[in-house]
Amino acid sequence: xxxxxxxxxxxxxxxxxxxxxxxxxxxxxxLAKRDAILKDxxxxxxxxxxxxxxxxxxxxxxxxxxxxxxDKAMAxxxxxxxxxxxxxxxxxxxxxPIHFVSNVCVELQEGSVLRFSPEPQYYLPTVKTSWxxxxxxxxxxxxxxYGLHDVSITGKGSIDGNAATTFATWKKDQRxxxxxxxxxxxxxxPVEGRNFGEGYLLRPQLIQFFDCKNITVxxxxxxxxxxxxxxxxxxxxIICRGIRYDAKLVNNDGIDPEYSRNILIENIHFNNGDDNxxxxxxxxxxxxxxxxxxxxxIIRNCHFKGLHAVVLGSEMSAGIQNVFxxxxxxxxxxxxxxxxxxxxxRGGFIRNIYVNNCEFDEVEDLFYAxxxxxxxxxxxxxxxxxxxxxxxxxxxxxxxxxxxVLQGTTAKPITNVVFSNIEIxxxxxxxxxxxxxxxxxxxxxxxxxxxxxxxxxxKDNIFK
Numbered sequence: 001x002x003x004x005x006x007x008x009x010x011x012x013x014x015x016x017x018x019x020x021x022x023x024x025x026x027x028x029x030x031l032a033k034r035d036a037i038l039k040d041x042x043x044x045x046x047x048x049x050x051x052x053x054x055x056x057x058x059x060x061x062x063x064x065x066x067x068x069x070x071d072k073a074m075a076x077x078x079x080x081x082x083x084x085x086x087x088x089x090x091x092x093x094x095x096x097p098i099h100f101v102s103n104v105c106v107e108l109q110e111g112s113v114l115r116f117s118p119e120p121q122y123y124l125p126t127v128k129t130s131w132x133x134x135x136x137x138x139x140x141x142x143x144x145x146y147g148l149h150d151v152s153i154t155g156k157g158s159i160d161g162n163a164a165t166t167f168a169t170w171k172k173d174q175r176x177x178x179x180x181x182x183x184x185x186x187x188x189x190p191v192e193g194r195n196f197g198e199g200y201l202l203r204p205q206l207i208q209f210f211d212c213k214n215i216t217v218x219x220x221x222x223x224x225x226x227x228x229x230x231x232x233x234x235x236x237x238i239i240c241r242g243i244r245y246d247a248k249l250v251n252n253d254g255i256d257p258e259y260s261r262n263i264l265i266e267n268i269h270f271n272n273g274d275d276n277x278x279x280x281x282x283x284x285x286x287x288x289x290x291x292x293x294x295x296x297x298i299i300r301n302c303h304f305k306g307l308h309a310v311v312l313g314s315e316m317s318a319g320i321q322n323v324f325x326x327x328x329x330x331x332x333x334x335x336x337x338x339x340x341x342x343x344x345x346r347g348g349f350i351r352n353i354y355v356n357n358c359e360f361d362e363v364e365d366l367f368y369a370x371x372x373x374x375x376x377x378x379x380x381x382x383x384x385x386x387x388x389x390x391x392x393x394x395x396x397x398x399x400x401x402x403x404x405v406l407q408g409t410t411a412k413p414i415t416n417v418v419f420s421n422i423e424i425x426x427x428x429x430x431x432x433x434x435x436x437x438x439x440x441x442x443x444x445x446x447x448x449x450x451x452x453x454x455x456x457x458x459k460d461n462i463f464k
Contacts, residue, residue, distance in 0.1 A: 026390055026418070030324070030354050030356075030390065033322065033352075034298060034324050034326075034354075037262060037296045037298060037322065037324075038264065038298065040237070040262050040296075041237060041238070041239060041262050041263070041264045041298075042214070042237060042239075043152070043214060043215065043216035043237065043238065043239035043264075044105065044150045044151055044152040044214045044215055044216040044239075045103075045150045045214060046084065046105055046152065047077075047082035047083050047084050047103050047104065047105055047150075048082075049077075049080055049082060049083040049084065050083065050084040050086060051073065051076065051083050051084070051085060051086070052085075052086050052087075052088065053066070053069055053070065053073055053085055053086065053087050053088075053092070054088065056068075056069040056070070056072040056073045056076070057069045057072070058070070058087075058092055059090075059092075060087075060088065060089065060090015060091055060092050060112065061090065061091065062090075062091035062092075062093055062115065063093060064093060065093055065094070065095045065117075066092040066093060066094055067094050067095050067096040067098075067122075070085075070094065070098045071099075073085045074098075074099065074100065074101045074104065075101075077101055077103065077104045078101045078102075081103060082102070082103025082104060082150070083103070083104060083105075084104075084105040084106075084107055085104065085105070085106050085107065086107045086109060087106065087107065087108050087109060087112045087114070087155075087157060088109050088111075088112060089109060089110065089111030089112050089157075090111070090112055090113070091112075091113045091115055092112065092113065092114050092115065093115055093117060094114060094115070094116050094117060094142075095117040095119070095122045096117070096122040096123065096140075097116075097122075097123055097140040097141060097142050097143065097144055098114075098142070098143045098144070099140070099144050099145070100143070100144065100145035100148055100151050100209075101145075101148065102148045102149050102150055102151065103149070103150045103151075104150075104151055104152075105151075105152040105153070105154060105216075106152070106153050106154075107154050107155045108153065108154070108155035108156070108157025108158070108159070108220055109155050109156070109157055110155070110156040110157060111156075111157065112155070112157035112158070113157060113158045113159075113160055114157070114158070114159045114160065115160045115162050116142045116160065116161055116162050116163075117162065118162050118163055118164070118165050118166040118167065119166065120139060120166060120167065120198070121198070123139040123140045123141075123142070123204055124139065124140070124197055124198060125140075125197070126138055126139060126140070126195065126196065126197040127139075127140045127141075127144060127146065128146060128191070128210065129141065129144075129204070129205075129208060129210065129233075130210075130231075130233055130258065131178075131181055131196075131202045132178070132181075132283060132315060133185075133258070133280060133281075133282045133283025133284070133286060133287065133315030133317070134181045134182060134184070134185040134194070134283055134286055135191045135194065135286055136181055136184070136191065136194035136195070136196055136202075137191075137192075137194060137195045137196060137197065138196045138197055138200075138202050138204060139196075139197055139202070139203075139204040140204060141204045141205040141206065141207060141208035141231070142159075142161055142204065142205075142206050142207065142226070143159070143206065143207040143208070144207075144208050144209075144210075145208070145209045145210065145212050146210045146211060146212070147210075147211045147212070148209070148211075148212045148213075149212065149213045149214050150213075150214045151209060151212060151214070151215055151216075152215065152216035152217065152218070153207070153216075153217050153218070153220055154216065154217075154218045154219060154220070155218075155219055155220060156219055156220070156221075157220060157221070158220065158221040158222075158223065159206065159207070159220055159221070159222050159223070160223050160224050161206045161222075161223070161224040161225040161226050161249075162224050163203075163224050163225060163226035163249055164224060164249060166226075167203045167204070167226030167227070168203075168224075168226065168249040168250050170201040170203055171203075171250045171251070173201050174201040174202065174203075176201075177196060177200040177201045177202050178202070180196075180200075181194065181196065181202065182283070182284075185283060185284055185285050185286050186284060186285055188285055188289070203226040203227035203250075203251070204226050204227060205225070205226070205227050205228045205229070205230075205231040206222060206225035206226060206227070206228070206229045206230065206247075207222075207229065207230045207231065208230075208231040208232075208233060209231075209232055209233065209235050209238075210233040210234060210235065211233070211234050211235065212235040213235065213236055213237055214237045215232070215235060215237070215238040215239070216238075216239045216240075216241075217230060217238075217239075217240050217241075217243060218239065218240075218241045218242050218243070219241070219242040219243065219244075220243055220244070221243075221244045221245070221246070222243060222244070222245050222246075222247055222254075223245070223246045223247050224247065224249055225247050225249060225252045226249070227250075227251050227252075228251065228252070228253040228256045228278075229245065229247050229252055229253060229254055229255070229272070230243070230254065230255045230256065231256045231258065232255070232256065232257045232258065232260045232263065233258050233259065233260065234258070234259040234260060234290075234292065235260045236260060236261045236262050236263075237262050238257075238260065238262065238263040238264070239263075239264050239266075240255055240263070240264070240265045240266075240268065241264070241265075241266050241267055241268075242266075242267050242268070243255075243268050243269075244268075244269045244271075245268075245269065245270050245271045245272050246271050247271070247272050247273060248271070248272065248273035249273055250273065250274075251273070251274050252272050252273040252274050253272065253274045253275045253276075253277075253278045254268070254270050254272045254275065254276045254277060254278075254306070255268070255276075255277050255278075256275075256277075256278045256279075256280055257277075257279050257280070257294050257297060258279075258280040258281060258282065258294060258315075259281055259282060259290060259292040259293075259294060259318060260294055260297075261292075261293075261294065261295045261296050261297075262296045263296065263297045263298070264298050264300075265277060265297070265298065265299045265300075265302065266298070266299070266300045266301050266302065267301050267302065268302045268303070269302075269303045269305075269331060270302065270303065270304050270305050270306055270309075270331065271305045271306060271331065271332070272305070272306035272307070273306065273307070274306060274307045274308075275306065275307055275308045275309075275310075275311045275339075276302070276304050276305070276306050276307075276308065276309050276310065276334075277299055277302075277309070277310045277311065278308075278311040279294050279297060279310075279311065279312045279313075279316075279320055279323060280294065280313070280315045280316055281293055281294040281315065281316040281317065281318040281319055281320055281348065282315060282316070282317045282318045283315040283317060283346075284317055284345055284346065284347075284382075285317075286317070287315070287316070287317025287318040287346070287347075287348060288317050288318065288347060288348075290318050291318055292318055293318050293319035293320060293321055293348075293349075294316070294318070294319070294320045294321075295319075295320070295321045295322045295323075296322045297322070297323045297324070298324045298326070299323070299324065299325045299326070299328065300324070300325070300326040300327050300328065301326075301327050301328065302328045302329075303328070303329055303330065303331040304328060304329070304330050304331060304332075304334050304337075304360070305330065305331040305332035305333065305334065306332075306334060307334070307335050307336075308334060308335055308336045308337075308339045309328070309330075309334045309336070309337050309338065309339075309358075309360070310325050310337075310338050310339070310355075311336075311339045311340075311341065312339070312340045312341070312350050312353070313339075313340060313341040313342045313346070313350070313373065314341045314342055314343065314346065314373045314374070315346075316342055316346060316348050316350060316384070317346045317347050317348045317382075318348055319348040319349040319350070319351075320348075320349070320350045320351075321349065321350070321351050321352045322352045323352070323353050323354070324354045324356075325338065325353075325354070325355045325356070325358060326354075326355075326356045326357060326358075327356070327357050327358070328357075328358045328359075329358070329359045329360075330359065330360045330361050332361075333361070333362060333363075334360055334363055335363065335364045335365075336363060336364060336365045336366075336368050337358065337360045337363050337365070337366045337367060337394065337396065338355055338358075338366070338367045338368070338391070338394075339365075339368050339369075340353070340368070340369035340370070340386065340389075341368075341369075341370055341373040342370070342371055342373055342384040342386070343370075343371065343372055343373045343374060343375075343384075344371075344372075344380045344381060344382050344383050344384075344409065344411075345380050345382055346382055346384050347382035347383070347384060348384055348385075349384060349385040349386070349387075350384060350385070350386045350387075351385065351386070351387045351388045351389075352388045353388070353389045353390070354390050355367075355389075355390070355391045355392070355394060356391075356392050356393060356394075357392070357393045357394070358393075358394045358395075359394070359395045359396070360394075360395070360396040360397075361396065361397050361398075362396070362397055362398045362399075362400065363396050363398070363399055363400070364399070364400045364401045364402075365399060365401050365402045365403070365405055366394065366396045366399050366402075366403050366404065366422075366424060366427075367391060367394070367403070367404050367405065367419075368402070368405040369386060369389065369405065369406050369407065369414060369417075370405070370407040371383065371384055371386060371407060371408050371409045371412065371414065371435075372407050372409065381411070383409055383411045383412035384412060385412055386408065386412070386414045386415070387414070387415045387416050388415075388416050389414075389416070389417045389418070390417075390418045391417075391418065391419050391420070391422070392418075392419075392420045392421055393420070393421040393422075394421075394422060394423075395422075395423040395424070396423075396424055396425070397425045397426070398424075398425055398426040398427070399424055399426070399427040399428070400428060401427075401428055401429060402427060402428065402429040402430075402431075402432055403422070403424045403427040403429070403430045403431060403446045404419060404422065404430070404431050404432070404433075404444075404446075405431075405432045405433075406432075406433045406434065406436045406439065407432075407434050407435070408434065408435030408436050409435055410435055413435045413436050413437045414435065414436045414437075414439075415436070415437040415438050416437075416438045417436065417438065417439045417440070418439075418440045418441075418442075419439075419440070419441045419442070419444055420440075420441070420442040420443055420444070421442070421443045421444070422441075422443075422444040422445070422446065423444075423445050424445070424446040424447065425447075425448065426447060426448075427446050427447055430446035430447060431446065
């Protein structure tokens with residue numbers, strides 16, 4: 001018996017030492033991987049030429065249509081090989097979109113506002129875009145760039161989508177258009193045949209850069225978007241820094257990287273009517289065909305407020321990997337802190353996810369990973385691989401519903417998940433794990449930390 005106890009003790013010591021070593025290795029690997037990614041992220045090169053938008057006929061009086069002035073400024077920049085277009089204080093009405101060219105920075109100086117007209121007809125003709133993971137032709141985003149390099153929007157000014165009276169009212173009637181787009185996706189209709197725009201109700205994004213390289217969006221204030229605020233589509237080498245939001249219209253996600261890589265999102269003050277950061281990678285057939293994962297994304301020093309802080313999915317059929325969420329806190333209520341969502345429609349993978357040192361106040365769920373999102377696709381057998389998730393030092397005061405949730409499938413369990421140093425003051429349901437393999441927990445306290453055990457007293461005598 002003594003020998004068995006000694007063996008058991010030795011195994012416990014070895015397992016503990018092995019786990020501690022694995023944690024150290026994981027931290028070292030995480031930092032090395034993150035720093036290697038950071039070295040490849042430079043954002044946009046800034047042009048040397050500088051010209052005021054006023055020279056092209058713009059007036060910041062809130063009444064004069066400045067669309068032609070921005071078109072002329074972009075033509076000037078193309079001819080000169082690039083330009084910084086400065087926008088002085090004032091309100092600039094735009095009856096139509098701004099279409100970027102390469103080597104352009106639009107600098108919105110403090111006190112300036114780009115206010116877009118809400119009438120949908122101004123955002124025609126349609127352009128190549130994507131809507132909830134499906135490529136198609138649709139209304140132009142209010143700020144749009146396609147196939148460009150070195151584009152940036154900087155400064156303390158504002159971009160106002162002004163969409164409350166038109167686009168924001170469309171969601172209740174959008175389902176026929178949505179279903180048409182998804183059917184075209186599943187039927188693999190050529191993208192040039194997927195025509196929407198007038199007669200359909202798919203809202204455009206506020207800002208979209210599509211097939212672009214070297215992008216910087218810094219310090220600007222975004223509000224009243226028709227749909228997603230900043231959509232980074234099939235693009236790379238991107239810096240989003242210091243952006244501020246008050247965007248509470250329908251589906252006003254903050255930042256949506258999709259099929260995009262090498263992205264730094266830092267020092268953002270979110271206040272959104274939907275997800276703060278939603279990492280996506282195509283829906284179903286379009287995602288599998290495109291086959292470009294969203295990867296190498298670093299989110300740090302952000303202040304979250306809105307529906308969910310960081311979401312991976314649910315449109316993610318080409319895969320998501322190498323995502324780092326670090327040193328973030330809350331600016332207000334978030335329904336969920338970290339939310340990974342997929343279902344058997346999607347396929348693909350979500351892997352190599354690192355969450356470190358994040359704090360929330362009151363949430364519905366602190367960490368929620370599900371392979372059964374919305375109960376959809378149960379007969380399609382396109383199961384997602386969800387693996388290699390490392391969560392260390394995250395905290396919240398209260399989880400109304402659940403602290404930590406993992407929902408895999410019998411076909412593809414969620415595998416290799418490490419929770420360490422988790423602190424949740426109060427939770428209705430502390431832990432709910434289904435169809436998982438290789439889940440490790442260390443130094444986790446949900447509902448408070450237990451202290452020294454009480455001593456037996458007379459009232460504890462059950463044989464009295």
